[in-house]
Amino acid sequence: MLAGTLIGVAIGRRLPGGIQERVLAGLGLVTLVLGIDNALQWRDTNPIIVIGAVLLGGLVGEALGIENWLQRLGDYAQAKLSRGSHSRVSEGFVTASLLFCVGPLTVVGSIQDGLTGDYSTLASKALLDGFAAIAFASTLGWGVGLAAVTVFVIQGGISLGAGLFENILSEGSEALAALVSAGGILIIGISLKLLALKDVRVGNFLPALVFAPAIVGVVSLFR
Numbered sequence: 001m002l003a004g005t006l007i008g009v010a011i012g013r014r015l016p017g018g019i020q021e022r023v024l025a026g027l028g029l030v031t032l033v034l035g036i037d038n039a040l041q042w043r044d045t046n047p048i049i050v051i052g053a054v055l056l057g058g059l060v061g062e063a064l065g066i067e068n069w070l071q072r073l074g075d076y077a078q079a080k081l082s083r084g085s086h087s088r089v090s091e092g093f094v095t096a097s098l099l100f101c102v103g104p105l106t107v108v109g110s111i112q113d114g115l116t117g118d119y120s121t122l123a124s125k126a127l128l129d130g131f132a133a134i135a136f137a138s139t140l141g142w143g144v145g146l147a148a149v150t151v152f153v154i155q156g157g158i159s160l161g162a163g164l165f166e167n168i169l170s171e172g173s174e175a176l177a178a179l180v181s182a183g184g185i186l187i188i189g190i191s192l193k194l195l196a197l198k199d200v201r202v203g204n205f206l207p208a209l210v211f212a213p214a215i216v217g218v219v220s221l222f223r
Contacts, residue, residue, distance in 0.1 A: 003130060005145035008137025024139040028194030031099070035191055038184025044177035049215050053182050057208025067203035070094055092143025094203050095190050096136055097150040098183065100129050107169050107176060110155045114162025122155065168213060174220075175213035182212040 042050045061067070071090050100106075109121030129151070137144040158165055169176045186209075189202040 002133075002145050002148055005133045005137040005142055008134040008144065009142050011134070011138045020139050023135070024194060027135060027139065028191050031095075031187060031194055032191035034099070035184045035187030035189075038180050038187060040181070041177045041184065042181040044172075045174045045181065045216060046219070049178050049219065050181045050185070050212060053178065053212035053215055054185050054205060054208045056211045057182070058205045060207040060211075061204030062201075064207075065204075066206055067201040070203045089141065089143035089146070091193070092136065092140035093146040093150075095140060095194070096133065096144040096147035098186055098190060098202065099132065099136075100147055100151050101154045106155060107158060107165070107179070110158035111162045111165055111169065114159035168217070175216040178212040178216045179209060182208045 039050075070093065073090070073093070106125065109119075109125055113119045113122055133144055158169075167173075169179065186202050186205050189200040189205065192198045192200060193202070
């Protein structure tokens with residue numbers, strides 16, 4: 001991912017403004033399709049669970065001011081490293097973090113790695129992330145590389161706690177479907193921002209990724 005970011009930043013500086021806008025629009029459209037594809041995972045669970053998780057997540061995230069904290073982190077990094085040049089650090093960081101961390105490959109691959117030592121799924125994901133980082137960094141800048149920290153924490157945490165997540169987020173489980181679906185809706189929010197249609201402050205919806213599988217667990221207790 002870091003290598004992809006470096007390549008993307010190097011390429012992006014050489015692209016005319018018009019081409020950068022077209023690249024960003026293309027990424028927005030692709031991100032929209034990816035988000036819709038993930039969001040439709042709610043067919044394997046109850047859509048009301050996903051809707052509830054997103055709404056609750058948005059309320060909690062707004063109360064905690066998650067988007068503001070992410071913005072401050074991006075502004076701090078920009079002030080320290082960008083030397084006053086125009087940068088989109090926060091947008092690159094949030095966009096890449098969600099895209100690289102929300103999805104079946106992240107969860108299933110990390111569990112496989114933690115339980116069996118089989119890292120082949122994560123290796124495939126890393127290759128895909130690298131190419132995606134090139135595209136995003138070419139327009140969003142080096143803030144995309146900061147997502148490596150998020151990926152390390154999320155994937156590392158799931159791998160270390162694989163035994164706890166094995167039954168809850170196993171491949172094909174309702175909890176995993178709810179998590180991926182909620183993540184897909186957040187990714188749709190990112191696409192709206194990339195397409196300059198609406199800034200829905202996606203960072204404030206991040207708690208939905210916790211609420212989605214949690215609600216599935218609570219509901220299962222009453223079935």
